[in-house]
Structures are given as C-alpha cells and as structure tokens.
Amino acid sequence: MVIHIQKCQNCGSTNLKNIIFRESGEPDRIYAQCHDCQEFVASYVISPLGYYHNGKGYESFLRGIHRSGEFMSGRNIKKLFLDRRDGEERAFTKVIEELKNKEKKSSKNANNKRD
Numbered sequence: 646m647v648i649h650i651q652k653c654q655n656c657g658s659t660n661l662k663n664i665i666f667r668e669s670g671e672p673d674r675i676y677a678q679c680h681d682c683q684e685f686v687a688s689y690v691i692s693p694l695g696y697y698h699n700g701k702g703y704e705s706f707l708r709g710i711h712r713s714g715e716f717m718s719g720r721n722i723k724k725l726f727l728d729r730r731d732g733e734e735r736a737f738t739k740v741i742e743e744l745k746n747k748e749k750k751s752s753k754n755a756n757n758k759r760d
C-alpha cells in the first residue's frame with residue numbers, strides 16, 4: 646500500500662479544497678484547490694459509481710446510481726450499497742493506520758537526519 650498526502654505544488658500546503666463539478670451526461674469531476682494560496686492543484690474524473698460519500702446513506706447512493714445510468718434490481722442495489730459501505734469503511738481504517746505509520750517513520754527520519 647502506498648499512502649500519499651496531496652500537497653499544493655505552489656506552497657506545499659496540505660490544506661486543500663475539493664470542489665465537485667457535476668454536469669448531466671458527463672462523469673463527475675473533482676477540482677482540488679489550495680485553501681491557502683488558491684492555486685489549482687489537481688483534477689480527477691470520477692468513474693461511474695466511483696464516488697462514495699460516507700455517512701450519506703442509501704438514498705444518496707441510489708441517486709449516484711441513477712446519475713451513472715446503471716440499471717439493476719432494488720435488491721442488488723441494496724447489497725451493492727452495504728458491500729460498498731463496509732468495504733470503504735474497512736479500507737479507510739487501513740489507510741489511516743498506514744498514514745499514522747508513515748508519519749511516525751518520517752518524524753523518526755527527520756530526527757535522525759544529519760545533513
């Protein structure tokens with residue numbers, strides 16, 4: 646697993662704003678802007694069903710499905726939602742653990758640096 650915290654290429658800040666851009670018939674896009682210097686940092690195109698909004702529940706998930714143009718039975722959608730929710734929560738926990746490990750290592754390395 647590789648964990649990377651996105652930084653502003655202009656000022657090095659990790660204080661970024663994600664702006665969701667939706668246009669009908671187009672995939673959702675995220676524009677990341679630096680909160681500190683306002684620089685345009687990055688943009689992402691979200692794949693169909695690629696966006697998961699934690700804590701927003703089933704209704705929000707359904708709207709995402711409709712936007713993506715997918716057709717499936719209600720039962721399948723419910724299962725898809727539950728699997729997605731549980732999978733995303735597990736993955737997030739792992740990511741945060743890995744991030745803590747990385748930060749521990751890098752603070753050790755910073756203390757050991759002699760140059």
Ligand SMILES: [Zn+2]
Nearest residue numbers: 653656679682
């Ligand atoms: Zn910046």
